[in-house]
Amino acid sequence: MTRVLVLNSGSSSVRYRLFDGSEVVAKGHVERIGEAGGAAADHREALQGVMDELDLTGLAAVGHRVVHGGERFTAATVITDEVAAAVEELIPLAPLHNPGALTGIRVARKLLPDVPQVAVFDTAFHATIPPEGVLWAVDRELAARWGLRRYGFHGTSHAYVSRETARVLGRPVAETNVITLHLGNGASAAAVRGGRSVATSMGMSPLPGLVMGTRSGDVDPSVLFHLHRVAGLSLDEIEESLTRRGGLQGLAGVNDMRQVLEHRAAGDADAALAFEVYVRRIREYVGSYLAVLGRVDAITFTAGVGENAPEVRAAALAGLEPLGIAVDGARNDRGERVVSPDGSPIAVCVIPTEEELEIAEQTRRATGLAS
Structure with missing residues (x-):
């Protein structure tokens, strides 16, 4: 099976899971990055430690959890320099979350330059909400200029759980x-x-x-x-x-x-x-x-x-x-x-949620590893 590493990078932490198919073969987290007495001085040291510890034989892709994709990203997206720049531009919409994800993306791309990397956005699942469900009754010029609209979050969880519910119901x-x-x-x-x-x-x-x-x-x-x-x-x-x-x-x-x-x-x-x-x-x-x-x-x-x-x-x-x-x-x-x-x-x-598994599956689809 093709292995996928899922990274959830915060401002001072990195959580990871390594999947072989749908099986978790390794998982863990590094906390207090950059803090006194922490496990790593910065994200590069933290991620280097994670990758040194893991058996990355057969690693086919890396999937990154990114909280906010704005209006541009409506599906999991293979990361390029342009995509990374766009994630940075979205920081004002998610100042507590997108900076950590961006740091994880940049460090992982340097450490694994030959491995495809994918951004999986919490907001993407909600891109199908019709206009009347995302627009507020505010000045439309202000709304258009500053991105004032509903985006929604926890998309990987809602996507996974809704599918699993149908499976449980046999429908x-x-x-x-x-x-x-x-x-x-x-x-x-x-x-x-x-x-x-x-x-x-x-x-x-x-x-x-x-x-x-x-x-x-x-x-x-x-x-x-x-x-x-x-x-x-x-x-x-x-x-x-x-x-x-x-x-x-x-x-x-x-x-x-x-x-x-x-x-x-x-x-x-x-x-x-x-x-x-x-x-x-x-x-x-x-x-x-x-x-x-x-x-x-x-x-x-x-x-x-x-x-x-x-x-x-x-x-x-x-x-x-x-x-x-x-x-x-x-x-x-x-x-x-x-x-x-x-x-x-x-x-x-x-239904127990499996957000990391959903990120792994979306990463496979985005890179052509799964239909």
């Missing part, structure tokens, strides 16, 4: 409509019709939509004006508050759903309210996407919270039985693949 992907709920420290929802995204909760950035670990999700835009004009906060302070001190952290004082559930069980009122805000927001998006899709075959939970928190799954869909949505308590507690009762009009599924 062709092209005939299956799914609402996918990627619930991790970052969280997003998507409406997928026949394998194509038609709506998603994140926007120009990964900030809006569902409640997350430290990100606020949806807020009234006038909150920003109020905090600036009345409270006197700078734009940087507002961004810091909404992205790092919002979400579960802002409501409950902890950003991990496991801790929220523990505190809630112990009678913590703030944790209990945070939980209710969290699941209500999910329920609101499920209702919205039922309307967008018209016919829904399944609602699928994935990622750390979605896969491992039966309390969240049950509460998020509670009260939706008249719409054909129900959760079987015993199946849900066991974490079965299908946790809805037999015969439910809309299946409720739990």
